[in-house]
Amino acid sequence: MEDEKLVELALDGDDEALRTLHGRYVQPLFHYVYVQAGNHHDAEELIQDIFFKMAKNLARFQGKSSFKTWIFAISRNVVIDYHRKQKKHKATTFMPHSTLEAFTEKVHSAEEEVLDKGLKNYLLQTMNQLPTDYQAVLHLRFVEEFSVKETAEIMKKTTFSVKALQNRARKKMMSLIREEVGEG
Amino acid sequence: MTDKNNNPNSEKRDEGHPFPTETELEEAMKEWKMEPSDKTKRESFQRAMQGIEEARRESSKRNKMAKMKRWSQGLVAAAVAAGLLSLIVLNTDEFQNMFGTGSGSVGNDNENEEIQVDNNENESNEEVDVTDLNESNDTNEANESDDNNDAPDESAEFPEVNRPETKEITTTPEGMEEVNTHHLLNDPSMPFTTYIRDGYYYESFDKEFGKGVTISQQDFDMINVDIVFFDDGVTEVEALQYAEEEWNVAGGEALPLDEEEKLAGWIVEKVVHIGDVHGEMIVGSYEESYFYIYSRYAPEAGDGWYPVKQVIVDEWEWKETGEQLND
Incomplete structure (x- = not known):
């Protein structure tokens, strides 16, 4: 069933519809806030806040954008608020390696698997050193695979700004990774 | 840094080199997933x-x-x-x-x-x-x-607006007079009307702290103006913080302003910044609430940006009183 239909049903009192919506988005949103918050405890609080705000404002969703875009826009606002409160615009907290176990991975050849594990270590470390907007644009574009237009909607920016931001973020991330491995 | 970094998309990973090209990085991010615990799922659903x-x-x-x-x-x-x-x-x-x-x-x-x-x-x-x-x-x-x-x-929130749907307006980009057709911007959620040049369109949107409209070019993506009204209760300090947050993301450098650039009575603060994207953020007050006009433009679009923004400000009329912004 489409998200928009589930929204209608949830507003009409169907709790199962809300549960389905929650089930669809809890993982990608958790991933998004975990990377941006940099720690599990805050990510848990943020994800609760997001779902509360989403549900409370559900009647305001008009279907002009996709539900996914809408809920990610809410999440972005929650994360911005969080950073404002934490005075933590440039998060430097590194995630513990134990969190790597939470990842689901595609299994490739042995060589690629080693490569992937190494790469994911660097993804975590470098993402957490990036400014929050860089994290957000990279996450929305490459993890969630939103289009430039959708990313612009979520981030309340023009498509032009998103493209420029994405280029800068990608360059910065590559430079950080290469510094980490002694190439920079 | 090796030469291959100058052309990352075409680079190949060296033998034994465990680190990615940009393409590999993007691919890895697509496959990257983090799972919340059952407790997180349960508690977030309760919320x-x-x-x-x-x-x-x-x-x-x-x-x-x-x-x-x-x-x-x-x-x-x-x-x-x-x-x-x-x-x-x-x-x-x-x-x-x-x-x-x-x-x-x-x-x-x-x-x-x-x-x-x-x-x-x-x-x-x-x-x-x-x-x-x-x-x-x-x-x-x-x-x-x-x-x-x-x-x-x-729609009953504001009085009916009696302004023509289109209007010919003369501007002087680079000192030369130019007449362009402009279209009425009259969004039901906004307390003002103004005119935007032919070839531009607007969309309304909600922000965490208010609601607004964004004005963009139809065929290009060089100039963009956001006008956002803060929710009732947002203080001047908070409005300035939110506004700073907005223009900070452009990543440019703020430029000092001459005092005369802040003269208009409605302007609380004005910041101009330059960088990959140039911008001008003006925070204004209306009655007891606050709003901002944030225009951004690609450096190469600077000549076209000023008259577009200036018409928006000059033609701005409050729905309640019919007064102009610069009255």
């Missing part, structure tokens, strides 16, 4: 349930309030209509003749005096009364039809 229950309660309360409001409006309109009708009837010769009372047999002496005053007034007064009565009836009809629709009438 969602709390949210939806509040939403349902508020929705039910709003519907009741809206119905009560319409009912009371209808009652007042009916009372006014009845009052007007009785005045007309009491002033009508046929009615008075019917009872053979002339001008004063109904009610006490004070009432007779009032009726005589009414009779001394000219006929146009009666016409006005009839018009009023018709209007009252119209209001009743409108109220009745409203009862079929539970959604509140948001």
